[in-house]
Amino acid sequence: MHTVTANGATIPALGFGTFRMSGPDVLRMVPHILRLGYRHIDTAQIYGNEAEVGEGIAASGVSRADIFLTTKVWVENYRHDAFLHSVDESLRKLRTDYVDLLLLHWPNKAVPLAEQVAALNTVRAAGKVRHIGVSNFSTALMAEAIRLSDAPIVTNQIEYHPYLNQDVLLDAARGAGLSVTAYYAMADGKVFANPMLTEIASRHGRSVAQVVLRWIVQQGGLIALSKTVGEARAVDNLEIFDFTLPADDMAAIHALARPDARIVNPAGLAPAWD
Numbered sequence: 534m535h536t537v538t539a540n541g542a543t544i545p546a547l548g549f550g551t552f553r554m555s556g557p558d559v560l561r562m563v564p565h566i567l568r569l570g571y572r573h574i575d576t577a578q579i580y581g582n583e584a585e586v587g588e589g590i591a592a593s594g595v596s597r598a599d600i601f602l603t604t605k606v607w608v609e610n611y612r613h614d615a616f617l618h619s620v621d622e623s624l625r626k627l628r629t630d631y632v633d634l635l636l637l638h639w640p641n642k643a644v645p646l647a648e649q650v651a652a653l654n655t656v657r658a659a660g661k662v663r664h665i666g667v668s669n670f671s672t673a674l675m676a677e678a679i680r681l682s683d684a685p686i687v688t689n690q691i692e693y694h695p696y697l698n699q700d701v702l703l704d705a706a707r708g709a710g711l712s713v714t715a716y717y718a719m720a721d722g723k724v725f726a727n728p729m730l731t732e733i734a735s736r737h738g739r740s741v742a743q744v745v746l747r748w749i750v751q752q753g754g755l756i757a758l759s760k761t762v763g764e765a766r767a768v769d770n771l772e773i774f775d776f777t778l779p780a781d782d783m784a785a786i787h788a789l790a791r792p793d794a795r796i797v798n799p800a801g802l803a804p805a806w807d
């Protein structure tokens with residue numbers, strides 16, 4: 534598995550996402566994907582499946598030490614004591630004494646960012662978390678989190694796919710040494726109907742999913758997340774490190790970006806985007 538290095542963290546460039554996955558699907562898929570060779574799993578407190586992720590890892594036979602495991606603290610747990618308690622609860626459910634990466638899931642103005650970042654640093658200093666990061670942060674919030682943190686912020690996990698231009702955030706993250714972790718790479722399924730992506734895929738003898746995931750990881754400093762409940766699709770999505778997209782295909786995929794392409798924009802959580 535290829536890795537991305539960012540502010541001291543070494544992160545497998547492809548992560549298996551578990552959003553909108555039921556407990557039974559997680560129990561079925563997590564051992565499967567680990568045996569296939571995935572080494573990065575992304576979950577969150579709000580997904581309600583940390584216990585099944587932990588059980589799936591235990592059942593896989595793959596050593597915990599060989600897995601990069603990410604979870605995210607939900608916004609209602611950002612007050613200091615609740616934050617620490619929620620992380621202990623996550624570790625208990627995940628059946629581990631540390632996670633590799635802990636993220637603030639969304640901004641939450643109701644709690645000072647300084648308090649949120651201090652809690653991230655507290656659990657990191659306690660050894661419960663190897664690395665810390667943010668998710669769904671604008672460049673302004675990302676800069677503020679970096680300024681407030683003793684330990685380096687290693688990633689900003691954001692929506693990113695061919696229809697959504699994220700150049701401003703990507704440049705800011707790179708400039709500060711952060712990786713960017715891309716979610717919704719398939720634009721929640723919208724990429725599959727795109728004729729140009731289908732043409733590129735068929736020319737390379739690849740699937741559209743592989744082309745899109747490859748387009749992300751080939752940019753450098755980016756990690757792609759991909760979720761599927763299909764065993765064969767999980768095989769497909771892993772096979773993105775044995776081919777290269779030529780520069781003109783990379784540019785053509787970038788050119789699919791259009792205004793108003795953001796899919797995940799929940800009122801009350803979303804910041805003022807860049």
Ligand SMILES: NC(=O)c1ccc[n+]([C@@H]2O[C@H](COP(=O)([O-])OP(=O)(O)OC[C@H]3O[C@@H](n4cnc5c(N)ncnc54)[C@H](OP(=O)(O)O)[C@@H]3O)[C@@H](O)[C@H]2O)c1
Nearest residue numbers: 550551552575716717718719720721742758760761762766
């Ligand atoms: N930080 C955040 O706020 C946030 C928000 C959203 C997501 N995430 C993370 O990012 C992960 C990825 O997002 P996502 O998977 O929901 O969205 P996505 O990457 O856009 O995928 C959308 C759908 O594509 C299908 N798919 C996957 N591989 C395929 C393939 N090879 N061929 C055809 N269809 C395929 C999957 O459906 P099937 O399961 O039916 O195959 C999946 O539900 C999540 O699981 C989560 O870990 C984070």
